[in-house]
Amino acid sequence: MHDATPLIATIVGGLVLAFIFGAIAHRLRLPVLAGYLVAGVVAGPFTPGYVADAHLAQELADLGVILLMFGVGLHFSLKDLLSVKAISIPGAAVQMAVATGLGMALGAFLGWPLAQGFVFGLALSVASTVVLLRAMEERRLLDSDRGRIAVGWLIVEDLAMVLALVLLPAIGGFLGGEQAGASASIGALLETVAWTIGKVTLFVALMLIVGKRAIPWVLQAVSASGSRELFRLAVLAMALGIAFGAAHLFDVSFELGAFFAGMMMGESKLSQRAAEETLPLRDAFAVLFFVSIGMLFNPHVLVEQPWVVLAACLIIIVGKSVAAFAIVRAFGRPPKTALTIATSLAQIGEFSFILAGLGVSLGLLSEQARDILLAAAIVSILINPLLFAVLDRWIARHEADVPDDGPSIAGHTVLVGYGRVGRRVLAELQAEGTRTLVIESDEDAVRELRGTSEVEFVVGNAAVAAVLDEANLAGARALIVAVSDPFEGGQVVRAARALRPDLPIVARAHSQECVAHLDGLGASNVIYGEQELAHSMFAAVRAPVDRAGH
Incomplete structure (x- = not known):
C-alpha cells in the first residue's frame, strides 16, 4: 500500500x-x-x-x-x-x-x-x-x-x-x-x-x-x-x-x-x-x-x-x-x-x-x-x-524615527499598526483628545505619517523591546495592537507584557482561536471583529432608529 x-x-x-x-x-x-x-x-x-x-x-x-x-x-x-x-x-x-x-x-x-x-x-x-x-x-x-x-x-x-x-x-x-x-x-x-x-x-x-x-x-x-x-x-x-x-x-x-x-x-x-x-x-x-x-x-x-x-x-x-x-x-x-x-x-x-x-x-x-x-x-x-x-x-x-519629545511623552496611548483599522482607531483617539503615539514599520505608512504633523510616531518593529522603549511604553496609559496578523500581534503583546505587567493591552482578532491565543499571551481585552459586528446588528434590530424623527 x-x-x-x-x-x-x-x-x-x-x-x-x-x-x-x-x-x-x-x-x-x-x-x-x-x-x-x-x-x-x-x-x-x-x-x-x-x-x-x-x-x-x-x-x-x-x-x-x-x-x-x-x-x-x-x-x-x-x-x-x-x-x-x-x-x-x-x-x-x-x-x-x-x-x-x-x-x-x-x-x-x-x-x-x-x-x-x-x-x-x-x-x-x-x-x-x-x-x-x-x-x-x-x-x-x-x-x-x-x-x-x-x-x-x-x-x-x-x-x-x-x-x-x-x-x-x-x-x-x-x-x-x-x-x-x-x-x-x-x-x-x-x-x-x-x-x-x-x-x-x-x-x-x-x-x-x-x-x-x-x-x-x-x-x-x-x-x-x-x-x-x-x-x-x-x-x-x-x-x-x-x-x-x-x-x-x-x-x-x-x-x-x-x-x-x-x-x-x-x-x-x-x-x-x-x-x-x-x-x-x-x-x-x-x-x-x-x-x-x-x-x-x-x-x-x-x-x-x-x-x-x-x-x-x-x-x-x-x-x-x-x-x-x-x-x-x-x-x-x-x-x-x-x-x-x-x-x-x-x-x-x-x-x-x-x-x-x-x-x-x-x-x-x-x-x-x-x-x-x-x-x-x-x-x-x-x-x-x-x-x-x-x-x-x-x-x-x-533608524528609529521618533519626534524630538518622543522619549519624554507620558500618559499617552501607544497604537501599533497604521493600516485600515489603525487609521480609524487613531481618528477616534484624536477626536476625544487622547495623545497617541503610533508604531509602524511599513515605509509607505511611515511616509504618510511624516506628512501629518499632528501624529507622533516611531518607526520599527513593535515586538522589539528597543522600539517599545523609544515609544516610552513605561509611561503609557494603554497599548492598542491594531495589526491584522494574530501571530505578529501576539509577539507585540508578549513583548509589551514583559515590559509592563500592569499595562492595559487591547488587541484585535479574526477568530475565537486568535482570541484565545492573544489572551494567553497577556492581552487585557481582545476585540473579535465578527462578534462585535453581530452585537451591533442585534442592537440595531432591538432598538431601531426612527429616521423620520418621531
Whole structure:
C-alpha cells in the first residue's frame, strides 16, 4: 500500500516531519525553516529510516513557489515594477556578474574546468524566491520601497535564469560539455537567443494586452455567481494554468508566469479576496519546498569538502551582499534599504538547484560540485533568518524615527499598526483628545505619517523591546495592537507584557482561536471583529432608529 501511494506518503510524511522539527526549532528559539530543512534531511536518501519520493517532493515544492509568486503578483502592479527598473535591472545584472566571477575564481583555484566554474558561479548568483519573499512578508515589506526593489531585483534574476536555462544546452558544446554537436555553432546560438527573447516578449505582451482585461473579467463573472468554492477554484485554475501554459508554450519559468498572472489579476477589485483564498495552499506547499531542499542534502560533503563549502557560503553571504549593498548605495538609497536588499539576497535556492541539475545532465558540472552547491544553499537558508534578526535590531537601534519629545511623552496611548483599522482607531483617539503615539514599520505608512504633523510616531518593529522603549511604553496609559496578523500581534503583546505587567493591552482578532491565543499571551481585552459586528446588528434590530424623527 505504501508503494502504491507515493504521493500521499510524500505529502503526509513531509508535513508531519516538518511540523515536528519545526516545533522543536521554535521551542529552541531557532528559525522554523531550520526545522523544515532538518525534516527533509531525515526524509532524504542519505539518512536511515523513512525515505520520501524526492522527485514528487520537488514537484509539490514547485507548486508552492508558483502560488507564492502568484500571491506576490497580486500585490505588485506594473507601475511598481517599472518604478524600480532603474535600480533592479543594472543592480541584478552587476550582482550576478560579481557572484559568477567569484564562483569561477573558486573553481579555478580548485582546478575545475572553466565550464564547471561558470555554471557553479551562475548558480551561486541567484537568490531563492521562497526565502526572500517569506522574509519580506514577515516584516510587511512587500508594499514598501525596499520590498519593491527586492521583488524587482528578483524578477530580473528570474528572467536571466530563464535565458540561462534555455541557452545552456545550446552553448554546452562551446563550454566543453558532453553534448557538443552540430548545435555548437555561432549561428545556432544566436538563433536560440533570438527565439528565446522573442517568446518571452510575446508572453509578456500577451499578458499586458489580453490578460490585463480577460483575467479580471473572468474573476468578476465568477464572483457574481455567489459561489465561494467556484471563486477559489477559478483563482487557482488561472494561477496554475497560466504558469503551466507560460512554461510549455513560451519557455518561461512557472514562477514568472504565475507572477504575471497575479499581477494581471491584481487589476481586479477582487484581488485581495483572491490573495486570501490562495494563502493556505501557498503556506503548505512552501513548507514542502524547504523539506524538498533538505532531502537533496548529502551531509557527507561537509566532512569531505568543508573548506570548499565554506568558501561557497562566503561567496553567497558575503560576496553577493557586499556587491548588492554597494550597488544600492551607489544609486543613492539609504543604508537601511541597502542592508535590506543585501540581506535578502544572501542565500540561494530553487533556480540554483534547477541549474545545477541541468549542468550535471549536460556534463558541465560534477556531482561533487552539485553537492557542494546544495550544502552551501542549506547553510545560507539557515543563516538568512539570523541575518534578518540582526538587521532588525540594527534598524531598531539606529533608524528609529521618533519626534524630538518622543522619549519624554507620558500618559499617552501607544497604537501599533497604521493600516485600515489603525487609521480609524487613531481618528477616534484624536477626536476625544487622547495623545497617541503610533508604531509602524511599513515605509509607505511611515511616509504618510511624516506628512501629518499632528501624529507622533516611531518607526520599527513593535515586538522589539528597543522600539517599545523609544515609544516610552513605561509611561503609557494603554497599548492598542491594531495589526491584522494574530501571530505578529501576539509577539507585540508578549513583548509589551514583559515590559509592563500592569499595562492595559487591547488587541484585535479574526477568530475565537486568535482570541484565545492573544489572551494567553497577556492581552487585557481582545476585540473579535465578527462578534462585535453581530452585537451591533442585534442592537440595531432591538432598538431601531426612527429616521423620520418621531
